[in-house]
Amino acid sequence: MTDLNAFITGLPKAELHLHIEGSLEPELMFALAERNGIAIPYASVEEVRAAYAFSNLQDFLDIYYAGAAVLQTRADFHDLAAAYFARAAADGVTHAEIMFDPQTHTARGIAFGDVIEGLMSAQAEAHQRYGMTTQLILCFLRHLSEDEAFDTLAQAEPWLDRITAVGLDSSEVGHPPAKFARVFVAARAKGLKLTLHAGEEGPPAYVYEALDVIEADRIDHGNRSLEDAVLVERLRDAQMTLTVCPLSNLKLCVVDDLAEHPIDRMLAAGLKATINSDDPAYFGGYVGENYRAVAAARGLSRDDLATLARNSFTGAFLPPDEIARHLETLDAYLAAHPS
Template sequence: MGDLAAFVRGLPKAELHLHIEGSLEPEQMFEFARRNDVALPFASVEEVRAAYAFSNLQDFLDIYYQGAQVLLKEADFHDLATAYFRRIAADGARHAEIFFDPQTHTDRGVPFETVVRGLFSAMDEAEQTLGVTSKLILCFLRHLSEEAAFDTLEQAKPWLDRIAGVGLDSSEVGHPPAKFARVFVAARKLGLKVVAHAGEEGPPDYVYEALDLLEVDRIDHGNRSLEDDALTERLVRQGMTLTVCPLSNLKLCVVDDLRSHPLKRMLDLGLRATVNSDDPAYFGGYLAQNWIETAQALGLTRDELVVLAKNSFTGSFLAPDEIARHLAEIDAYVAAHP
């Protein structure tokens, strides 16, 4: 365990599937509630943690949106993201592509500008002080309408020089990617990268829709793609990155045991899988913890860990020269740790 953990933590890696609101630790929730004079339905940090027992995605989302109520000021978003960046820097991360849910905040009257200014300042600070680069991906909430997504895209236009892409998250079942086909066309025309949650709880058909109707650059989760051999072969052929979140899958009962997680099978099939933490404050582990627990449960080899690390950069939205630099750093690290 010690050797594995040390190797994993030192291994250069990127995180491609992280909801910044999902890094809100209970202690932060209480701190922000105090300074913003927000009443919480919980009496203590322990009571919050006890509530983090989910049987499905919707159970989690209910408390996730409740927790976000404490995020009101630019400093809240800055402090939230700064705490996250410090944690992943200690986990060996060199780069992160983070999701944010503007509608969760603008629907409460928090200006779009307040959210992004706080996040941008934390991103800039992380690069300067921690050496961790980052990109920001705006997610549309799929339980809301496509018209609401168009409104959010309009609000984002003054900030598109700092927003790398758009995504699709929240309640998957009953809200297929097809519902957002037009707004994704509009986003692509603006030069944005596009990603979408598909195949977490939703069927393989949702993955097909994400590929064919949204024309995504990568798939977030994608576990249920393995139920369809033709779809799996297509994802391999296209070199499509899957941003897999093992501890999230366990916590949300997508898998019943980490030892039955499909990550190793994905690698065996030639899929470009990556390991990510999703909503780590709620799901019991940041980036390295996902790597370590999954490696132990599945018996991942050193070579497979290196493949996962390289996938995390080749699947990123970094420029080719930046990707090459990170891949060279991985090779140097592996050579130095025989």
């Protein structure tokens, strides 16, 4: 397993499902709270980590939003993203598509521009330091209204040339994709790609809505699609990318044990699955840990891991020539590390 772990670390890969606010480590939370004079309800890093013993999506979201309160300035968002990019580069990530939740911040009086300008400066730094390509995905919070999503899209207008896609996250149950149908049409008209969380806690019907109502370019999570054989066939035939997050699935009790995780069943069914870290500070691991944990739990082969990495590039929202360049890097690595 040591050799396989080293292979995973060096394996060139893309991360397509990463919430940048969910990469806020307790140490940085404390540092930003002190820098900004923000009171937080924890006396130590250990207390924060203990609070991460949630058992469902809503309990996680409660602490997630509380932690976001320390993010106040453009420099804070830069530091947050820069810390993530450093960890991603160490995990072999050569392309990262990071999601951000502007409504979490604008509702607190933080300017949209401060959020995105901080993230963009970290993107430029990551490209310079690591040669990493990066993209931004603006996510709407699904527990809020569609009108509020429209307002957020309007606020994003000056930066749309730097935003690749829009997504839909937060509490899934009770907030189906169709609730946001009109704002996704508007986003598509502005040239943005569409991706949304569906089939994590929500039923397969939400995945159908993502396909038929939203006409999504990508599905985030999608685990519960396996409950519907017709849906599996449709996703396979369309080669729809699924951004699967194993440690997130475990932490949020989507699976009770990684030994039960369906990632290999997805691959065997011909689904275009990828591995991602979702909210790594909260879920116990960045993308490398996700690869290693599920590989050990499900006995994934090097070929399986190579397929997952290849899927991550072909599923990226990149131009074909950039995808081809990343695939060349992957193929060179595989040739240099034969089974």
